[in-house]
Amino acid sequence: MNRPIILLLFVFAIACGKKDKRGDENLTGDVEPVVAPAQPVHEDPGPTLKRRTGALAPQVRPTSTAAVDRWEKRDGYVIATIPLETDGLPSAGTRTSWVVDAGDQHAAAFGWSGSDLSNPQRGKVGLIVRVRGAALPNQFTVRWTQTDSGSWGERRLPGTMGTITVSVPPKVPIAAGLDEVFWSSAATHFSGSRSGFSGYAHQRAQFLAAGTTAAKPGFAGQQRRSDMQQMMELYSGMTSVNEALQADRGLLVRGEDVAQRTVPIAQITRIEMPAHPWERMITDLGAQPVVEPLAAYVPADMAYLHFGDLRTLVKLVAELDGWLSPVAQWLEERGGASHFMSRYEDQLVLERTGLAEKLGHVAVKDLAVVVSDPLLREGTDVSVIFRIANREALVAALGVFEARARGRHDQIATASMIIDGVTVQRLSTTDQAVNQYRAEYGDVLTISNSVGALTQLIRAHKGVVARLSEQGDFRYMRTVYPWLGESEHGFVFMGDAFVARVISPEMKILQARRMDAQADLLALNYAALLRGWVDGTRSKSGQELVDAKYVRKEELRHVDLAPITFNESGGAMSEYGTVARLAPIRDLERGLKNASPAEVEAYDRFRQTYQSYWRSFIDPIAARIDRSEDGKALSVDARMLPLIDVSEYDRILAEVGQQTVLGPDDGPGMQWTLAIGKDAKLRRSLDGIAKGVIPGDKIGINWLGDWVSFGVADRGGLWDMALITGLVPALDEPRRLEAGLEMLSTFPIYAAVHVASRIGLAALLTGLRGWVSDSAPGMVSWGQGEPYRDIPVVTISEGSGSPREFRDLTIHYATVDDVFVVAFNRATLLGLIDRCLAGDMPKAPTGPPSAAAEHDAQAVINVNPGPGGYLAKTVMGVAEIVLLAKHGQIMDDYEVLWRGLGGGGALTADALREFGVAYVGREPRSPHGGTFSIVDGFPTHSVYGDSVRPIMPEVPVAGSPITDVISRLGALRMTLEAEGEGDSRGLHTTVDWRWK
Numbered sequence: 003m004n005r006p007i008i009l010l011l012f013v014f015a016i017a018c019g020k021k022d023k024r025g026d027e028n029l030t031g032d033v034e035p036v037v038a039p040a041q042p043v044h045e046d047p048g049p050t051l052k053r054r055t056g057a058l059a060p061q062v063r064p065t066s067t068a069a070v071d072r073w074e075k076r077d078g079y080v081i082a083t084i085p086l087e088t089d090g091l092p093s094a095g096t097r098t099s100w101v102v103d104a105g106d107q108h109a110a111a112f113g114w115s116g117s118d119l120s121n122p123q124r125g126k127v128g129l130i131v132r133v134r135g136a137a138l139p140n141q142f143t144v145r146w147t148q149t150d151s152g153s154w155g156e157r158r159l160p161g162t163m164g165t166i167t168v169s170v171p172p173k174v175p176i177a178a179g180l181d182e183v184f185w186s187s188a189a190t191h192f193s194g195s196r197s198g199f200s201g202y203a204h205q206r207a208q209f210l211a212a213g214t215t216a217a218k219p220g221f222a223g224q225q226r227r228s229d230m231q232q233m234m235e236l237y238s239g240m241t242s243v244n245e246a247l248q249a250d251r252g253l254l255v256r257g258e259d260v261a262q263r264t265v266p267i268a269q270i271t272r273i274e275m276p277a278h279p280w281e282r283m284i285t286d287l288g289a290q291p292v293v294e295p296l297a298a299y300v301p302a303d304m305a306y307l308h309f310g311d312l313r314t315l316v317k318l319v320a321e322l323d324g325w326l327s328p329v330a331q332w333l334e335e336r337g338g339a340s341h342f343m344s345r346y347e348d349q350l351v352l353e354r355t356g357l358a359e360k361l362g363h364v365a366v367k368d369l370a371v372v373v374s375d376p377l378l379r380e381g382t383d384v385s386v387i388f389r390i391a392n393r394e395a396l397v398a399a400l401g402v403f404e405a406r407a408r409g410r411h412d413q414i415a416t417a418s419m420i421i422d423g424v425t426v427q428r429l430s431t432t433d434q435a436v437n438q439y440r441a442e443y444g445d446v447l448t449i450s451n452s453v454g455a456l457t458q459l460i461r462a463h464k465g466v467v468a469r470l471s472e473q474g475d476f477r478y479m480r481t482v483y484p485w486l487g488e489s490e491h492g493f494v495f496m497g498d499a500f501v502a503r504v505i506s507p508e509m510k511i512l513q514a515r516r517m518d519a520q521a522d523l524l525a526l527n528y529a530a531l532l533r534g535w536v537d538g539t540r541s542k543s544g545q546e547l548v549d550a551k552y553v554r555k556e557e558l559r560h561v562d563l564a565p566i567t568f569n570e571s572g573g574a575m576s577e578y579g580t581v582a583r584l585a586p587i588r589d590l591e592r593g594l595k596n597a598s599p600a601e602v603e604a605y606d607r608f609r610q611t612y613q614s615y616w617r618s619f620i621d622p623i624a625a626r627i628d629r630s631e632d633g634k635a636l637s638v639d640a641r642m643l644p645l646i647d648v649s650e651y652d653r654i655l656a657e658v659g660q661q662t663v664l665g666p667d668d669g670p671g672m673q674w675t676l677a678i679g680k681d682a683k684l685r686r687s688l689d690g691i692a693k694g695v696i697p698g699d700k701i702g703i704n705w706l707g708d709w710v711s712f713g714v715a716d717r718g719g720l721w722d723m724a725l726i727t728g729l730v731p732a733l734d735e736p737r738r739l740e741a742g743l744e745m746l747s748t749f750p751i752y753a754a755v756h757v758a759s760r761i762g763l764a765a766l767l768t769g770l771r772g773w774v775s776d777s778a779p780g781m782v783s784w785g786q787g788e789p790y791r792d793i794p795v796v797t798i799s800e801g802s803g804s805p806r807e808f809r810d811l812t813i814h815y816a817t818v819d820d821v822f823v824v825a826f827n828r829a830t831l832l833g834l835i836d837r838c839l840a841g842d843m844p845k846a847p848t849g850p851p852s853a854a855a856e857h858d859a860q861a862v863i864n865v866n867p868g869p870g871g872y873l874a875k876t877v878m879g880v881a882e883i884v885l886l887a888k889h890g891q892i893m894d895d896y897e898v899l900w901r902g903l904g905g906g907g908a909l910t911a912d913a914l915r916e917f918g919v920a921y922v923g924r925e926p927r928s929p930h931g932g933t934f935s936i937v938d939g940f941p942t943h944s945v946y947g948d949s950v951r952p953i954m955p956e957v958p959v960a961g962s963p964i965t966d967v968i969s970r971l972g973a974l975r976m977t978l979e980a981e982g983e984g985d986s987r988g989l990h991t992t993v994d995w996r997w998k
Contacts, residue, residue, distance in 0.1 A: 101939030108538025161950025280474025312362025531902025670868025705762030
């Protein structure tokens with residue numbers, strides 16, 4: 003980029019301004035208030051660039067012929083090699099898949115390359131096929147596809163496909179060693195897959211190639227990738243850890259032997275957690291806590307969600323599930339749908355139905371949902387406590403739910419037990435899909451999916467364990483957010499004791515062990531899928547997999563010798579649960595007494611890094627939730643108080659200072675506002691940059707006021723910008739940033755800066771303009787543009803000596819009262835001037851806020867899609883790169899399930915969900931919805947096509963859940979403030995969310 007462009011971008015970056023005519027007479031004096039008329043609408047011509055969408059046809063090669071050249075018979079299977087012509091091979095960087103149609107005989111095929119076993123000097127490349135049966139058919143067909151490795155990336159590329167008719171000569175030489183060649187070829191094929199199954203299958207096929215399932219000392223140990231400390235971290239990307247463990251299991255590497263667990267848990271050094279002086283802090287607030295009765299039923303070490311009305315909970319959960327499920331599929335590392343909300347509903351035998359909504363206010367006074375840890379997706383205890391208003395109505399509703407559950411599940415067992423003198427009824431299935439514990443005590447009825455959690459709840463009621471209502475941190479937060487009775491929609495609290503539990507050695511060690519056990523379960527499921535892929539057989543038991551030599555007998559138990567069972571419909575399961583529904587850690591605690599030296603070492607490392615990486619964990623938090631009557635708005639007001647170290651909060655304050663700002667009203671687009679205090683480190687850094695670039699001690703940013711804002715307007719140029727920069731993928735089109743620089747003037751990016759000294763602003767501009775003129779004479783044109791509403795507008799553009807592609811590049815700026823605004827696009831600037839004149843810009847607070855929506859903070863984010871819809875469209879377009887890559891993984895999971903379940907026809911939607919969750923932990927489902935099917939033996943999708951016949955859909959994608967979520971977003975405002983002093987130092991954040 004040439005020097006004038008750097009100068010222009012610098013002007014934009016520091017958001018400087020020029021003395022304007024309106025301020026010449028009195029730069030420092032009072033400015034007459036402007037009465038703003040109705041804001042005009044500035045015409046938006048829309049995007050200039052078009053995104054190439056549609057479908058690409060593959061290159062189809064003529065049908066070719068080949069013949070089997072050798073074969074081997076082994077254990078009811080026939081293995082044969084088929085040499086192929088060189089020009090029929092895939093090129094470098096491609097991925098090849100093969101499908102064999104051998105009539106009623108199941109066949110699996112992989113590409114092969116190597117030497118002729120009878121003539122090592124003669125190289126051969128081709129296909130190796132394993133056909134079930136005693137003999138090969140006289141003739142069969144092979145279909146193949148070749149795809150570019152980047153076909154699921156930022157652009158879609160077509161593939162190549164072809165058909166080979168294979169004949170079997172009357173006399174085919176018999177060879178030995180083809181089984182090893184087959185499995186070696188399979189290992190190579192699976193190494194290029196994107197599914198979690200591939201790591202396991204790649205490594206396991208290597209062992210099967212050697213004709214053994216015995217682990218090789220040294221080989222496995224050198225490639226082991228699991229990290230026990232990673233397994234102890236809450237938000238470390240558990241998918242990556244699980245994939246590493248799957249590879250370990252493929253290598254036949256097991257966890258540590260249970261005999262090594264010799265260190266008593268009590269001897270492990272814990273994280274020190276100094277307590278706040280809560281009672282003094284409550285006194286300083288000048289008020290008393292108002293606490294709801296249900297808090298007396300909850301142990302102090304549980305996270306607590308309280309709702310004043312069951313109807314509010316039912317509506318809120320339904321709304322959030324509808325919003326969050328598609329977004330979670332978009333943002334999570336692993337593709338697909340986990341259905342964890344419905345999983346807990348099934349376990350608890352509770353439903354979000356009209357019955358619950360209608361009877362809620364009759365049967366229940368208020369209710370609480372409590373959990374012992376935040377690992378909801380993997381599996382945790384969930385308990386619902388109802389404060390009874392009408393027992394008959396509540397019991398009748400629960401009876402209806404139970405009857406429906408019995409219709410969905412076979413053989414629901416009923417049992418009864420006594421816990422601390424309280425009778426507990428249990429409904430359960432062997433796979434724990436239903437696992438309801440139900441008890442009545444005091445004036446509550448509690449339903450839980452964990453006997454350990456219910457035991458703690460009963461003990462809290464009896465006063466055996468500490469109650470939440472008695473804790474200082476809870477009482478403090480209930481002083482800040484006093485209970486409002488029925489009018490309080492929701493309240494969330496995670497206290498000191500909950501955090502202490504989550505970071506305790508017991509929790510971390512069990513978390514790691516449970517993940518290790520999950521890898522054992524996955525390994526058994528993956529072995530069954532590998533057998534189904536190769537043999538065309540669905541395994542009915544773990545012993546069947548052992549007999550077929552896909553697993554060892556030792557793999558039918560965990561390292562602590564707990565047995566693992568397997569069945570065709572439910573996959574692997576044990577006392578640790580299933581791959582998608584792990585047993586609550588609360589229920590595993592009773593068996594924890596000792597740890598291994600490796601576990602102790604991992605926890606010590608976790609403990610030492612906890613304070614340094616506090617952002618990776620959790621601090622105590624309380625939040626009040628409010629939902630509008632029409633169900634179209636939700637607000638959250640939350641406070642977080644650190645337990646160990648406030649250094650991160652201090653750094654936030656040091657960066658921006660003590661200054662706060664009132665965010666603007668909802669202007670169309672997206673805007674970030676940051677308060678800049680007089681003592682802010684950021685102010686000093688910017689001042690140093692300005693003085694370093696422009697010579698002169700008097701040139702700086704002493705004119706900078708209380709805040710700065712950056713944003714993008716909801717205009718068509720936003721779509722152009724996303725296309726040019728490659729943020730939105732297109733069909734078979736690379737990024738084109740270089741060719742699109744001339745369109746910068748259409749980009750609706752802007753900055754707005756509060757001006758404290760107009761004289762200082764003018765001085766900076768004078769120095770900057772002179773420096774640019776001296777440094778690059780004639781390269782930059784700097785002059786007056788057409789004024790707007792009596793506001794002078796200045797335009798900076800490239801001069802006549804600049805390259806042609808930059809001739810249309812301009813920067814526009816103006817000063818309106820005490821706000822300086824700058825933008826690439828003139829229409830965007832005019833819209834900012836309108837907002838300034840209407841008073842719709844950030845302001846430094848002059849007194850207490852008049853409403854929660856006007857809460858002042860150090861940072862404010864506003865998102866408000868405008869009537870043009872380009873912001874929403876751009877967000878959906880940008881999401882496509884992530885969705886494309888994720889869809890490639892989902893497509894692979896679908897293929898693994900289809901082939902692994904025997905490939906006997908397309909999977910129904912119900913079967914895909916059932917087997918997907920059971921075998922790989924998630925249903926292969928695109929965030930755009932759509933359906934999978936099998937065409938010519940290969941998987942395809944109704945929205946994206948397949949790897950060789952790709953489809954790039956229009957954005958927004960019609961009928962897509964992601965489209966629905968983003969298009970319904972009305973406005974979103976978030977604020978963040980570091981508040982309080984000393985012991986009360988913490989973060990205060992608000993979220994106001996409205997949807998259409």
